[in-house]
Amino acid sequence: MMQPKDSNIVLEIKNLKKSFGDNHVLNGFNLKLYEGENLVIMGKSGSGKSVMIKCLVGLMKADDGAIKIKDFDIISLGRKELDVLRTEIGFLFQGSALYDSMTVRENLEFPLRRNREKVGTNQTTEELVIEALENVGLKHAIDLMPAELSGGMQRRVALARALILKPKIMLYDEPTTGLDPITSKEIIQLMRTIQQTYKTSSLIITHDVDCARVISNRMILLVDGINYAEGTFKELSISEDPKVKAFFKS
Amino acid sequence: MDATNSITVRTKRFFEEIGDMTYFAFRFFREVFTTPFEWKELIRQCYQMGNRSFLLVGVTGFILGLVFTLQSRPTLMEFGAESWMPSMVSISIVREIGPVIIALICAGRIGSGIGAELGSMKVTEQIDAMEVSGTNPFKYLVVTRILATTLMLPLLIIMGDAVALFGSAIVENLKGEVSYMLYFNKVFDALKFSDVVPATVKSFFFGFAIGLVGCYKGYNCSKGTVGVGEASNAAVVYSSMLLFVIDFIAVFLTDIFF
Numbered sequence: 001m002m003q004p005k006d007s008n009i010v011l012e013i014k015n016l017k018k019s020f021g022d023n024h025v026l027n028g029f030n031l032k033l034y035e036g037e038n039l040v041i042m043g044k045s046g047s048g049k050s051v052m053i054k055c056l057v058g059l060m061k062a063d064d065g066a067i068k069i070k071d072f073d074i075i076s077l078g079r080k081e082l083d084v085l086r087t088e089i090g091f092l093f094q095g096s097a098l099y100d101s102m103t104v105r106e107n108l109e110f111p112l113r114r115n116r117e118k119v120g121t122n123q124t125t126e127e128l129v130i131e132a133l134e135n136v137g138l139k140h141a142i143d144l145m146p147a148e149l150s151g152g153m154q155r156r157v158a159l160a161r162a163l164i165l166k167p168k169i170m171l172y173d174e175p176t177t178g179l180d181p182i183t184s185k186e187i188i189q190l191m192r193t194i195q196q197t198y199k200t201s202s203l204i205i206t207h208d209v210d211c212a213r214v215i216s217n218r219m220i221l222l223v224d225g226i227n228y229a230e231g232t233f234k235e236l237s238i239s240e241d242p243k244v245k246a247f248f249k250s
Numbered sequence: 251m252d253a254t255n256s257i258t259v260r261t262k263r264f265f266e267e268i269g270d271m272t273y274f275a276f277r278f279f280r281e282v283f284t285t286p287f288e289w290k291e292l293i294r295q296c297y298q299m300g301n302r303s304f305l306l307v308g309v310t311g312f313i314l315g316l317v318f319t320l321q322s323r324p325t326l327m328e329f330g331a332e333s334w335m336p337s338m339v340s341i342s343i344v345r346e347i348g349p350v351i352i353a354l355i356c357a358g359r360i361g362s363g364i365g366a367e368l369g370s371m372k373v374t375e376q377i378d379a380m381e382v383s384g385t386n387p388f389k390y391l392v393v394t395r396i397l398a399t400t401l402m403l404p405l406l407i408i409m410g411d412a413v414a415l416f417g418s419a420i421v422e423n424l425k426g427e428v429s430y431m432l433y434f435n436k437v438f439d440a441l442k443f444s445d446v447v448p449a450t451v452k453s454f455f456f457g458f459a460i461g462l463v464g465c466y467k468g469y470n471c472s473k474g475t476v477g478v479g480e481a482s483n484a485a486v487v488y489s490s491m492l493l494f495v496i497d498f499i500a501v502f503l504t505d506i507f508f
Binding site: 057058059079083084087089091093094095097098101110111113161165 | 286380
């Protein structure tokens with residue numbers, strides 16, 4: 001595999017450690033995400049994937065290590081600086097996390113309330129919301145409540161909301177979990193289209209091998225809180241290492 | 251030995267909980283004065299809490315005044331003191347019964363609602379989503395709700411007191427043939443500054459307590475859907491207990507200063 005240049009790094013994690021009491025979840029995890037790439041992190045349930053992604057956006061405080069986004073160390077940032085940096089990151093939550101007391105329109109307007117100027121276009125809020133919904137094929141659902149949408153539609157609205165501030169980095173936490181195979185494929189296809197349209201760099205956490213195969217440029221296997229193996233899907237899928245093999249067999 | 255350990259653990263947890271809630275209250279006071287202010291959400295919350303509790307508080311107040319007068323009437327008649335009814339009812343309702351009963355009703359109606367709503371937002375990662383989108387969820391969800399309960403509860407209590415007095419006036423009019431004019435003249439003659447002001451001041455604290463406990467329990471909810479139920483239930487239990495503590499302190503201080 002051709003190694004990308006270090007000057008193209010958009011996100012870097014160095015020696016990340018996180019424990020909950022005696023349970024050491026991350027034991028020195030390292031990662032580099034390059035501009036325009038789709039990096040997939042795979043690992044068993046409870047291997048620390050979600051903890052890592054939450055540390056990455058400041059939802060959890062790491063015990064040790066460094067997380068650099070655009071030359072800023074997340075761990076040392078104050079609330080206001082962190083909020084500004086967060087507008088550069090789109091986050092798709094595992095359960096969509098749509099605000100259930102708001103309509104689809106209000107859900108999409110919410111990130112724009114304080115960060116309208118960040119988008120930097122002449123479009124009105126209404127136009128931005130419609131554009132984002134058109135990108136995920138759900139313009140007709142604009143005035144529906146989240147409870148009126150199917151699981152797949154909710155995931156697509158959540159994706160539209162994550163993209164509305166036109167972030168440079170997209171984080172996906174188990175994007176296909178809980179969806180049927182057809183809807184999963186639609187979501188994966190949508191993620192690819194979005195990556196091409198918005199030129200985002202994506203970090204995808206999943207244990208869905210099909211998702212990893214279709215979308216990944218590079219993969220990291222997270223085992224026992226460290227990056228156990230790294231490479232392209234093809235390289236890892238033919239690995240003879242029993243721990244790596246176990247992922248692809250399942 | 252196990253019993254001793256269990257008591258120690260529970261006592262420790264109780265004090266930890268008080269410490270956490272105190273920190274939560276301090277965080278509220280720190281955030282309430284810093285920009286940006288969430289005016290739109292505050293007004294929406296005030297409307298939701300005031301409007302949605304209006305009927306419940308009105309009906310409760312009306313029945314309270316009605317029943318209180320019906321129950322007290324025979325006793326006062328025994329002493330030939332039924333002319334004291336408007337004064338007795340107004341002072342009792344405005345000073346004590348109205349604020350406490352209506353605050354307890356609101357603890358059940360509003361406190362549990364806040365606990366359940368924030369709890370469910372917490373377990374479905376909606377609060378995390380808000381944080382990631384660059385909005386301070388504590389300011390947007392907690393500060394606005396605590397402010398709304400603090401501002402709306404006194405208004406609901408005043409409205410409830412007024413409806414209770416109206417209910418009492420109906421009974422007096424039907425049973426004692428007292429005109430509404432005479433009844434309310436006697437009510438306003440009996441009520442003094444020292445009856446109205448301490449009751450109104452303590453109703454602000456009641457509102458604050460209901461909002462604080464509901465938000466604290468919901469915002470720190472864990473354990474999935476079971477946790478949501480627990481947060482909602484605990485919000486009612488803890489805020490009801492806190493209301494009695496505040497009431498005791500308020501009565502004690504009123505006794506000293508008024």
